[in-house]
Amino acid sequence: MTPTLKPILPALALAAAFANPAHAAGEAKNIIFFLGDGMGPSTVTAARIHKYGEDGSLNMDKLERTARVKTYSNDAQTTDSAPSMAAYMTGVKMNNEVISMSPETVATEPGKDANGNLGVNNCAAGNGAAVATILELAKAKGKAVGSITTTELTHATPAATFAHICNRNAQFAIAAQTVPGGAGYNAALQDGVDVMMGGGRNHFTPFDAASNKAGRADGRNLLTELAAKGYTVAANKTDMQAAPNNKKFIGLFSSKSHLEYELDRTATPPVGEGATQPSLAEMTVKALDLLSQNGNGYFLMVEGGRIDHALHGTNAKRALVDTIAFDDAIKAALDKVKLSDPTLANTLVVVTADHDHTLAFNGYGKRGNPILDITRGYKDNQPLKDADGNTYTTLVFGNGPNRPNLRVNLDSATVLADNYKQETGVRLASETHGGGDVKLSATGAGAKAFKGTLDNTKVFGLLKSAFGF
Numbered sequence: 001m002t003p004t005l006k007p008i009l010p011a012l013a014l015a016a017a018f019a020n021p022a023h024a025a026g027e028a029k030n031i032i033f034f035l036g037d038g039m040g041p042s043t044v045t046a047a048r049i050h051k052y053g054e055d056g057s058l059n060m061d062k063l064e065r066t067a068r069v070k071t072y073s074n075d076a077q078t079t080d081s082a083p084s085m086a087a088y089m090t091g092v093k094m095n096n097e098v099i100s101m102s103p104e105t106v107a108t109e110p111g112k113d114a115n116g117n118l119g120v121n122n123c124a125a126g127n128g129a130a131v132a133t134i135l136e137l138a139k140a141k142g143k144a145v146g147s148i149t150t151t152e153l154t155h156a157t158p159a160a161t162f163a164h165i166c167n168r169n170a171q172f173a174i175a176a177q178t179v180p181g182g183a184g185y186n187a188a189l190q191d192g193v194d195v196m197m198g199g200g201r202n203h204f205t206p207f208d209a210a211s212n213k214a215g216r217a218d219g220r221n222l223l224t225e226l227a228a229k230g231y232t233v234a235a236n237k238t239d240m241q242a243a244p245n246n247k248k249f250i251g252l253f254s255s256k257s258h259l260e261y262e263l264d265r266t267a268t269p270p271v272g273e274g275a276t277q278p279s280l281a282e283m284t285v286k287a288l289d290l291l292s293q294n295g296n297g298y299f300l301m302v303e304g305g306r307i308d309h310a311l312h313g314t315n316a317k318r319a320l321v322d323t324i325a326f327d328d329a330i331k332a333a334l335d336k337v338k339l340s341d342p343t344l345a346n347t348l349v350v351v352t353a354d355h356d357h358t359l360a361f362n363g364y365g366k367r368g369n370p371i372l373d374i375t376r377g378y379k380d381n382q383p384l385k386d387a388d389g390n391t392y393t394t395l396v397f398g399n400g401p402n403r404p405n406l407r408v409n410l411d412s413a414t415v416l417a418d419n420y421k422q423e424t425g426v427r428l429a430s431e432t433h434g435g436g437d438v439k440l441s442a443t444g445a446g447a448k449a450f451k452g453t454l455d456n457t458k459v460f461g462l463l464k465s466a467f468g469f
Contacts, residue, residue: 026468027445029297029346031138032288032333033088033463034060036326037081037157038308038319040356040438046316046395047323049371058324059331060351063441068453070437071355074103078435081156081308082168084354084456089133089160089301091460099156099174100164101128110170113217115207121173123166130164134463135299136188141469144194144294146287150259150280150322151305152200153178153252157354161301162186162193172216175203178250179225192229192248195287195300199254201235214256226250236276245289253277261306261318262325263418280304280325281332288336297346299467302329311357312430314400314421317372319359334443344444348466351441352459356434358398358424365394372420374410393422400424400431 036043048058073079074093083094090100097107105128111120135145147153147161154163154171163177163186176184180192204222207215216222223233232243234251243249253259254273264271265279278286284302291298304326310319330351341347366378374391375384383391391410402421414420424431440459442450446466450459 026466027346028348028466028468029445030292030337030341031134031299031348031350031463031466032337033299033301034326034330034333034349034351035085035088035157035301035303036307036323036351036353037151037303037305038311038355038357038433039304039323039326039353040359040434040436042359042361042395043307043311043319043323043357044439045361046359046371047320047327050320051324051327054367058327059334060327060441063349063351063443063447065442065447065450067440067442067450068437069352069440069459070453070455072435078433079355080168080433081354082160085157085160086133087456088352088354088459088463089135090131091457091464092131093457097168098128098166099160099168100131100133101166102131104128105166107167110167110173113172115213115215115217117172117207117214117217119170119172119203121165121167121170123170127166130186130188132188133161134460134467135161135193135301137464137469138297138299138467139188139190141467142294142296144291144296144298146195146197146291146298146300147193147303148195148197148280148283148287148301149199149303149305151198151303151309152203152254152258153196153198153250154200154203155198155258155305157303157305158196158198158301162189162196171200171203172218175200175216175222176220179222180229182220182222182225192226192231194294194298195249195290197240197249197251197253197283197287199252199258200256201252201254202256204252212255223250223252237278237282238276240278240283240286243286243290245293249286249290251278251283258306258309261310261322263318263321280329284329284333285336288333292340302333304329308357311359311397312400312432314397314402314424314431315419316359316395316422317416317418317420320372346445348444348446348463349442350447350450350459350463353438354456356436356438358400358431358434360396360398362392362394362396369394370416371395372416373412374415396422397424397431398434399426399428401427401429403427
């Protein structure tokens with residue numbers, strides 16, 4: 001700093017304090033970034049009606065600042081989750097399947113390991129370069145950082161916050177990037193991500209022919225290595241709740257693959273490992289307990305990842321229930337933060353999605369008709385019928401596996417069942433993402449900047465500005 005500037009610094013600081021009584025250089029000391037994977041506008045609307053009715057509001061609806069976000073990737077009109085989340089986290093457009101790398105990076109397919117498991121990194125030297133994520137920038141400024149999800153921790157969305165790789169499916173290599181000082185570590189994370197939660201423990205633990213057939217062929221136990229670096233390691237909700245708040249934390253709540261859908265986690269009895277798994281709201285509260293120990297502030301990413309998976313399967317019921325669970329996590333975070341920051345003067349909360357899906361909302365149903373049911377007309381409450389005289393559901397998909405050769409009459413008992421798959425227009429093995437814009441909502445410190453129609457890369461710049469970076 002030059003000597004001539006010193007005398008005016010107190011005056012500048014005083015002026016800034018009066019102009020912006022929140023967090024000095026940027027408005028936000030803390031940022032919580034919520035990402036509903038695949039949560040397009042129709043999914044939001046349907047979830048709202050399913051839970052609260054047409055005139056109700058989700059918690060995310062109550063955030064006062066809104067914007068539209070364009071989601072195309074560097075090489076595709078319709079993005080996948082890797083480049084769309086990476087655009088939010090880095091401000092860079094990249095190709096489909098690429099995670100937090102420069103635009104020219106080619107998405108080289110990963111290989112299989114000695115045990116036949118996909119996930120070995122085949123990225124050639126010189127195939128693109130890492131680009132900094134907002135999480136890494138926050139870490140460099142002394143903030144605590146966290147990434148939590150209902151998917152595998154190494155899945156595309158969480159991986160885009162802390163990893164750099166040419167293909168999202170190289171999940172064994174992505175896992176290795178989290179271990180401070182270990183082989184393959186992402187050194188830009190400095191002493192490591194402070195809080196990590198999700199599923200997919202197999203990507204962190206050694207192959208075992210009897211108990212862990214999808215485990216690591218290199219024999220490393222990354223959880224043991226993380227524990228040696230000072231992390232508390234948790235395998236279930238009880239472990240998570242008992243973990244001290246003054247240590248780094250990793251919780252992997254599924255031995256293999258993702259956490260259970262919320263509908264199954266809360267079933268009686270719960271499906272799979274659901275009985276031992278925390279809700280996304282509980283994960284969020286614990287993450288905030290851990291991260292708020294840092295006096296410099298924090299960045300937390302929270303993903304409702306299984307919304308996307310249910311939509312790919314054209315199972316609207318599970319998609320809506322997971323959207324509501326995601327929305328409950330938003331409320332839990334707001335309630336938690338407002339205990340210490342009542343007006344959110346120091347905290348920015350952003351809620352958005354990485355891409356849309358092909359879910360469509362048919363007319364002209366009667367107000368109050370269950371959103372998952374067959375459509376009943378607003379004039380006489382009688383089932384509406386297609387040109388061939390068959391009933392149809394209000395929610396359908398543009399493409400996916402459930403396209404009948406000949407439509408038949410549908411009844412409420414069939415379409416309201418947990419496992420019902422909505423009909424689709426084009427027959428594909430799995431429903432695809434949609435290329436439409438998604439909604440963004442924001443509240444708190446710096447939220448006023450989120451407005452209009454934004455490219456997803458511009459959201460990164462607004463997050464940086466809010467932090468004062």
